[in-house]
Amino acid sequence: MRRVNEDVPLLDVPLLDDLMPWSVAPLRLGRSWVVAPDVRTLRARWDALVRAEGGDREALFRPSRARTLTTAVPALPGQRTGTARFARETGPCPEPVRLAHGPLDEQWLLPDHRLLDAARPELWRVADDRQLFAVEQGYVPQGPGAPAPGPALLVTAALPDGRSPAGRPGRIRPLYRRPGGREPNVAPGLLAVLSARYGSEVTAADLLAWALATARPSPAGSAVPLPADPAVWASGTALGRRMAEVQLRGARGGERPRLPGGRRPYVRAALPPRPTTLAYDAEGEALLVGDGGRIAPVPAEAWEYRVGGVRMLELWFEQRTAPAAEPGSLEAIRPAAWPQEWTSELLELITVLALQAGLESERPDLSGAELLTRAGLRAAGVLPVPAPARRPASVLDREEEGPEGQLALL
Numbered sequence: 001m002r003r004v005n006e007d008v009p010l011l012d013v014p015l016l017d018d019l020m021p022w023s024v025a026p027l028r029l030g031r032s033w034v035v036a037p038d039v040r041t042l043r044a045r046w047d048a049l050v051r052a053e054g055g056d057r058e059a060l061f062r063p064s065r066a067r068t069l070t071t072a073v074p075a076l077p078g079q080r081t082g083t084a085r086f087a088r089e090t091g092p093c094p095e096p097v098r099l100a101h102g103p104l105d106e107q108w109l110l111p112d113h114r115l116l117d118a119a120r121p122e123l124w125r126v127a128d129d130r131q132l133f134a135v136e137q138g139y140v141p142q143g144p145g146a147p148a149p150g151p152a153l154l155v156t157a158a159l160p161d162g163r164s165p166a167g168r169p170g171r172i173r174p175l176y177r178r179p180g181g182r183e184p185n186v187a188p189g190l191l192a193v194l195s196a197r198y199g200s201e202v203t204a205a206d207l208l209a210w211a212l213a214t215a216r217p218s219p220a221g222s223a224v225p226l227p228a229d230p231a232v233w234a235s236g237t238a239l240g241r242r243m244a245e246v247q248l249r250g251a252r253g254g255e256r257p258r259l260p261g262g263r264r265p266y267v268r269a270a271l272p273p274r275p276t277t278l279a280y281d282a283e284g285e286a287l288l289v290g291d292g293g294r295i296a297p298v299p300a301e302a303w304e305y306r307v308g309g310v311r312m313l314e315l316w317f318e319q320r321t322a323p324a325a326e327p328g329s330l331e332a333i334r335p336a337a338w339p340q341e342w343t344s345e346l347l348e349l350i351t352v353l354a355l356q357a358g359l360e361s362e363r364p365d366l367s368g369a370e371l372l373t374r375a376g377l378r379a380a381g382v383l384p385v386p387a388p389a390r391r392p393a394s395v396l397d398r399e400e401e402g403p404e405g406q407l408a409l410l
Contacts, residue, residue, distance in 0.1 A: 012373040016153065016173065016211055016222040020134065021385040022185045022392065023171035026162025030117030031062045033330035034110045035161075037320050038339055039096050042110055045330045046093035060330050061086070066117035072403035077124040077395075079111045083403050086114045100160035103137060103150075103307040104247070104352060105316050106345075109159075122392040126174050127159050130181035132244075132252070134208055135160045136170025139217045140309050150307040151360070152217040155208065155244050157251035165315055166308035170222070175208055177393040188389055189382045197372070198230040209240030212247075213363060228370040236364045246355045249348065257351045265350045269294035273337040278317040287313070287350070295347065301357035302350050316349055 017023065029035065036042045049060050058069055067073075069087035081094040099109035113119055123133075133156050140149040149166075162172045177183040184191070184204030194202040213236045215222040227233055250256035258264065268286070275290025280303045286296035287303070305312050320342060324332035377383040 012375060013223040013225050013371070014374050014377060015218075015220060016134070016136065016215060016224050017171075018374065018377065018383060018385065019187055019190060019207060019211070019224060020173045020175075020185050021187055021389045022177055023173045023390075024120050024123050024162075025118075026164075026169045026172065027116070027120055027123075027160075028066075028118035029161065030064045030067055031115065033062075033333075034112075034115050035099060035101055035107050036334075037107045037342065037345075038335060039108050041334055042096045042108055043093045045333045046110065048330060048333060050090055057087070062330075064117055067114065071114060073113045074121075074403055075401040076111055076113045076119055077121055077400055078127065079113075079124070081112045082114070083401050089114075098158040100133070100135070100156040100158040101319070102161070102163040102165055102315070103135070103154055104312055104349065105319065106156075106158055106249075107319070109161075120172075123159060123172065123174065125392075125395040126176060126179055128179045129252070130176065130179070132157055132175040132205075132208065132248075133160050134173040134175065134211065135162055136173070136222050137217070137307055138164045138166075138168045138170040139219050139221075140166055147304075147306055147309055149217060149309045150305070151212075151215070151356075152222040153211055153215040154307070155212060155247050157248050164308050165310035175204055178395060183393060187377075187382050187385045189380070190377070193377070193380045193382055194226070194233075197228065198233050200230075205241075206237050209237040209244060211240070212243045213237070213240035214366070225366055225369075226372040227364075227366065228372060232364055232366070232369060239359060239362055239364070243356065243359050246352055246359065249352065257348070257355050259351050259354060263297060263299070263354075265295050265298055265347050267294070267343060267347075268296050271338055271343060274321075275338060276321055278314060289317075289346075295350070298350055299354045299357075302353040305353040305357050312353055313349065316346070 033045050049057060052060050061069055063069065070085045072085060073083070075081050075083050079094065082089055082091055094110060094112050096108040097111045099107050101107040135154050135156060137150065137152055137154065142149065160172055162169050164170065174185055177185050186204050186207060191202050191204065210233065211224045215224050245254040246257045248254050269292055271293035272290040275293055277290055279288040281288055282300060284296060285298055285300070286294050287298045288294060303313060324334070326332065374383060
């Protein structure tokens with residue numbers, strides 16, 4: 001055991017990789033047109049692609065080394081999409097699925113394996129209504145005067161792509177290794193050690209909540225200090241559960257986030273049909289959207305909230321309004337005017353950022369706290385983590401369609 005104020009070396013603090021050992025690399029989509037903030041846009045892009053023929057279809061598709069019009073791949077687990085070569089595809093658009101597209105932004109994805117360079121099928125096999133995904137945000141070196149990079153760890157119920165707005169992307173860590181909330185993705189023996197230390201049962205969800213409340217970025221990954229004091233653990237996990245409820249936005253049976261009465265953001269002046277600028281009026285606590293659009297109140301903490309050093313409100317807006325790089329491409333197919341649902345999503349994002357910023361100000365003060373170090377976990381037999389715990393579990397509870405309609409061999 002060591003104390004924080006004794007300058008515990010960062011390498012002595014357990015990493016999330018020690019605690020939740022199975023992780024998956026971020027998705028590599030390969031082409032940006034497979035993601036959009038609204039379903040109608042994805043359907044229009046698909047229709048444009050399957051109507052095109054020959055060289056026009058190939059140009060719209062944007063072939064890569066991993067995917068061309070003739071690549072043969074199986075369907076993604078749990079998805080009923082075509083597996084014939086895309087050069088012959090003429091069918092309807094597959095049902096888009098919700099995607100956590102980078103931090104705190106939910107968009108839509110075409111779940112067709114033929115379109116995605118590296119879709120990480122092992123994530124799709126365990127994605128269900130019990131699963132949560134912890135997403136590390138990657139390490140961003142801090143220069144003098146640079147803004148704080150933001151949280152090291154976020155959680156989502158939607159399948160995450162692991163995209164990072166700045167710096168090296170982190171890893172995606174499912175809470176469970178099997179569907180149905182079975183087999184927690186936790187180092188073998190760790191929950192028993194923590195339960196004995198804190199005098200009550202510790203679950204995988206408790207561990208994730210503690211990590212959300214306390215993880216800090218490091219070049220080696222997200223560092224998660226483990227306290228010796230049961231009271232510190234209890235307060236930290238309670239805080240982490242509140243953070244998770246805010247970030248999940250009503251998923252998994254939670255309540256949708258709401259600010260107190262009088263602090264809830266509203267549209268005070270109608271947003272223009274095609275806004276291109278976003279600014280903040282600090283004195284009036286207002287978000288200025290395009291020419292004349294106004295949302296208030298917007299706390300300064302929401303406007304300044306950053307992940308990877310990047311303001312989330314500015315990134316969210318840019319994702320929806322930045323001009324397409326190439327006219328005539330599938331990326332250029334977008335809504336003709338600002339959809340009403342984007343306004344609702346923007347109001348909710350403001351709420352999430354304001355609440356999350358407030359919760360982060362309550363992070364437990366671990367200065368002087370006695371910690372369970374990596375050396376302590378080795379002494380308890382938790383570390384090193386056995387190799388099988390770092391690999392995906394076998395999931396054989398469903399058939400998967402292979403290339404050209406064949407049954408996939410798992």
